Amino acid sequence: MKSLYKYLSSIKLTIILTYLIVINTIIGSFILLNSSEGYSGIDHTLLVNWLLKSPTSASWWIFSLIILLFFFSLNTVFCTYDRLSSLIKAWRGKGLSKEAEELSLVSEDIEKKGVRLKTFLPYLAHIGFLIALFGHLVGSLFGFKGGEIRATTGEIVQIKESKNLAIKIGDLHMKLAKEGYPEEMSGEITLMKNRKAVKGKKIGVNSPLIYGDVAVYIKNVQPIIQGFEINVSGHGQNSTFLLSPGMSRSIDENNLHIAGGRINQRYGAMEILLLKGGQIIQRKWLAPSMPGMQGFNFNNQNMRAVKTRITNVGTFTLNKDPGALIVFSGLGLFGLSLFAHIILRKRS
Amino acid sequence: MPSAIDTLSICATSLYLFFLIIEAFQLIKRKNTVLPGFFLLSAIILHLIALILRTWHVGHAPMANLYETLLFFSFCVAFATLIYIIRYGIKEIAFISIAVAIGLFILAILADHKVTPLYIALKTIWFEIHVMASFAGYALFTISFASAFFFLLSSGKEFAIQKKYEEITNSANVWGFSLFSFAMFSGAIWAYLAWGNYWFWEPKTIWSFILWFYFAGIVHGHYLKRWRGKPVAWMTIFGFIVVIFTYVGVGLLMKNSHAL
Numbered sequence: 001m002k003s004l005y006k007y008l009s010s011i012k013l014t015i016i017l018t019y020l021i022v023i024n025t026i027i028g029s030f031i032l033l034n035s036s037e038g039y040s041g042i043d044h045t046l047l048v049n050w051l052l053k054s055p056t057s058a059s060w061w062i063f064s065l066i067i068l069l070f071f072f073s074l075n076t077v078f079c080t081y082d083r084l085s086s087l088i089k090a091w092r093g094k095g096l097s098k099e100a101e102e103l104s105l106v107s108e109d110i111e112k113k114g115v116r117l118k119t120f121l122p123y124l125a126h127i128g129f130l131i132a133l134f135g136h137l138v139g140s141l142f143g144f145k146g147g148e149i150r151a152t153t154g155e156i157v158q159i160k161e162s163k164n165l166a167i168k169i170g171d172l173h174m175k176l177a178k179e180g181y182p183e184e185m186s187g188e189i190t191l192m193k194n195r196k197a198v199k200g201k202k203i204g205v206n207s208p209l210i211y212g213d214v215a216v217y218i219k220n221v222q223p224i225i226q227g228f229e230i231n232v233s234g235h236g237q238n239s240t241f242l243l244s245p246g247m248s249r250s251i252d253e254n255n256l257h258i259a260g261g262r263i264n265q266r267y268g269a270m271e272i273l274l275l276k277g278g279q280i281i282q283r284k285w286l287a288p289s290m291p292g293m294q295g296f297n298f299n300n301q302n303m304r305a306v307k308t309r310i311t312n313v314g315t316f317t318l319n320k321d322p323g324a325l326i327v328f329s330g331l332g333l334f335g336l337s338l339f340a341h342i343i344l345r346k347r348s
Numbered sequence: 349m350p351s352a353i354d355t356l357s358i359c360a361t362s363l364y365l366f367f368l369i370i371e372a373f374q375l376i377k378r379k380n381t382v383l384p385g386f387f388l389l390s391a392i393i394l395h396l397i398a399l400i401l402r403t404w405h406v407g408h409a410p411m412a413n414l415y416e417t418l419l420f421f422s423f424c425v426a427f428a429t430l431i432y433i434i435r436y437g438i439k440e441i442a443f444i445s446i447a448v449a450i451g452l453f454i455l456a457i458l459a460d461h462k463v464t465p466l467y468i469a470l471k472t473i474w475f476e477i478h479v480m481a482s483f484a485g486y487a488l489f490t491i492s493f494a495s496a497f498f499f500l501l502s503s504g505k506e507f508a509i510q511k512k513y514e515e516i517t518n519s520a521n522v523w524g525f526s527l528f529s530f531a532m533f534s535g536a537i538w539a540y541l542a543w544g545n546y547w548f549w550e551p552k553t554i555w556s557f558i559l560w561f562y563f564a565g566i567v568h569g570h571y572l573k574r575w576r577g578k579p580v581a582w583m584t585i586f587g588f589i590v591v592i593f594t595y596v597g598v599g600l601l602m603k604n605s606h607a608l
Contacts, residue, residue: 011572018565022558029554042549136547145544182468206472206542217544319544327546331533338526 009078017072024068028061044147047140073133080126087119118344124337131330139323146318148219152226152311156192159318166192167216170200172312174221185221187314213322219315225263226311228270228286232258234301242309248275251301258303268308274298353405354457356398357419361453363391364426364446371439385433388442392430395423395453406463408471411479413464414599418456420479421595424487425449428520432491436516438509444494474538481531482556486591488524489563492517493588496581503578514577517584518570525563532560555594562590 007013032039038058042050051059144161151157151169159165170188177183189209190200201209209216227244232251241249248259254276261271261283269287273280286305287293295304367387374380399419402410410416429445432438466475499513535556536546547553566583569575 011568014568015565015572015575018561018568022562022565025554025558025561029551029558032549032554033551039549043545177465179465181465185468205468206474206538208541208544215540215544217542317544324540324546328537328540331536335526335530335533338529342522342526 005078005082008075009082010075011079013075014072014079017068017075021065021068021072024061024064028065031058031061045145046143069133073130076126076130080123080130084120084123087123118341121337121341121344125334125341128330128332128334128337131333132327133330135323135326135328135330137323138326139321143213143319143321143323146320149316149318150313151316152224152313157316161318162320164194165214165318166195167316167318168192168197169314169316172221172314174223174312182221185218187218187221187316189216189218189316191216213324214318214320215324217317217319219317221312221314223310224265224313225268225270226309227260227263228288228305229307229309230258230272230286231304231306232301233304240306243270243272244309245270248273251303256299269293270305272296272303272305353398353401354461356394356401357453357457360391360394360398361450361457363387363394364450364453367391368443368446368450371442375440384439388426388430388433388446392423392426395419395426399423408466409476409479411476411483412466412470413460413462414596415456415459415461416464417479417483417595418452418459421483421486422449422452422456424483425452425490428484428487428491432495432516432520436512438495438498438512438516440498441491441494441513441516444497445490448490448494469542472538472542474534474541478531478534478538481527481534485524485528485531486595488520488527489584489588489591492520492524492584493591495520496584499581500578500585514581517581521563521566521570521580521584525560525567528556528560528563532556551598552594555590555598559587559590559594562587 035058038054042054047062051062146159146161149157149159149167151167153169153172156166156168159167168190170190172187173184174182174186175184184204186202186204188200189203190197191209191211191214192198199209199211201207203209203216203218205218208218227242227247229240230243231238231240235252237251243249243258243260245260245263248257250256251258257275259273259275261273263270264285267287268289269285272284272286274282274284282298284296284303285293286295286303288305288308295302297303364387367384370387371384374384399410402416402419406412406416411420425445426449429442429449432441495513495516499510499517502510502513535553539548540546562583566580566587569580569583
């Protein structure tokens with residue numbers, strides 16, 4: 001038992017596991033290269049879900065990586081516990097154990113100057129690494145990655161993955177550069193929990209709305225045709241109004257209605273329906289920018305599409321990751337301890 | 349502006365070359381003057397001016413395409429070499445590191461100089477932090493590669509010299525590992541803010557993970573008596589291949605959504 005513990009806490013095992021992880025991941029990177037389509041969706045779902053659904057030929061190296069990382073974490077826990085307890089004993093003046101002396105540089109330093117607080121820094125870095133891995137595990141088990149949400153200003157969208165969450169979309173903005181790529185993108189978003197607004201923010205790329213473990217991201221903003229301004233003249237009337245899909249309006253005293261049908265975003269056209277008594281009596285496609293498709297006559301009434309009304313539609317995602325903060329805290333502790341260790345070591 | 353940057357680049361490359369020639373000459377003649385140091389410093393200053401002009405010209409940190417990253421990487425290598433020469437007084441490592449810097453510089457001069465507009469997600473301070481830390485890490489791994497090479501070459505020679513090479517290798521590996529860790533962590537924060545994931549299963553991220561673990565192994569190896577010396581030196585030399593593959597190999601051989 002003691003020899004197993006000694007082996008599990010040894011740096012030799014650390015190095016063996018490190019290079020097994022390296023070899024495993026190199027093989028995996030080439031598998032990923034040769035069957036990249038097998039990995040589509042891996043970044044848009046929780047790893048656990050992807051692993052359960054994907055074929056073994058694509059996922060085996062990720063499984064083995066998880067197993068190796070598990071043993072690596074175990075080794076880090078044992079090693080850190082072993083060296084820390086040994087250092088604390090040495091700090092109290094009880095001398096350094098044989099196991100801790102394996103770390104030649106540490107033991108040389110201790111022999112010269114005794115145990116000081118900075119001797120503990122590498123182990124703080126280990127603890128930081130373990131915290132980050134734990135955070136990743138928490139996020140993988142209890143979080144979710146939401147699907148894409150497409151919505152326009154004024155809409156309230158329920159989140160599929162979490163029934164009590166919804167987002168309300170405010171103003172959307174997008175500016176294209178001369179070359180045609182998006183230069184600026186933003187959206188006013190309100191996060192709602194149990195139908196109550198809990199946080200609002202103007203979000204952009206690199207600036208999500210973060211509320212606890214939930215984060216809302218903007219992926220895209222695109223201009224789309226909302227509808228047309230339609231002018232109807234004849235029978236002593238002349239009126240212009242907005243017509244969008246699903247909207248209808250009466251245009252004479254005989255219960256004749258004009259309604260908006262489908263929109264073809266590509267050609268900038270909208271289907272116009274004429275209804276009488278609820279029955280469609282005529283269908284026409286109108287497109288203000290296309291000659292011959294700008295208007296039509298019906299029963300001495302002239303209907304013309306005079307202007308296209310454009311609105312922005314945003315694409316959003318909502319993710320829940322209860323482990324993110326733990327991951328970043330762990331990484332912060334790891335980084336700070338590492339830098340403090342090498343800076344103080346140099347000064348000595 | 350681009351022609352001024354090219355002129356400065358050619359001048360800096362020539363000065364790096366003069367530094368190497370004079371340094372080699374002095375080594376053979378067992379002389380030690382400040383002349384090569386002057387050439388190295390002048391080359392680094394011209395190189396820095398070229399980078400500043402490029403920043404001015406493109407309107408962002410010069411790290412958005414292969415040309416710019418080659419220019420920046422070679423600067424990091426030359427600057428790290430200067431620091432290590434000042435700190436340890438060992439100039440031999442420059443024969444490899446400055447040769448690498450010259451090689452990168454020549455590749456930069458030959459590369460496409462087009463101005464790459466910054467994709468919207470790159471317009472953040474995290475982009476500069478992540479890329480600068482990555483290349484600083486790569487540069488230090490280049491220094492450790494050079495000193496590991498000379499450590500193995502000096503096998504059987506004066507102990508003090510060998511010890512110094514070992515010290516440089518260890519120091520550059522630890523600093524390189526720390527800076528590369530910082531690059532990985534800043535990249536993770538950036539990815540979380542921009543795309544909602546701090547990890548992506550794509551070749552560049554995976555190879556960065558490989559590089560990070562590889563050098564974590566080397567850093568741990570140095571703490572073991574039986575690993576110190578030749579095993580760590582050989583691992584460091586092989587590690588440089590991993591560095592180069594992570595930097596350019598992934599982009600050339602693998603479908604990759606990651607920017608350089």
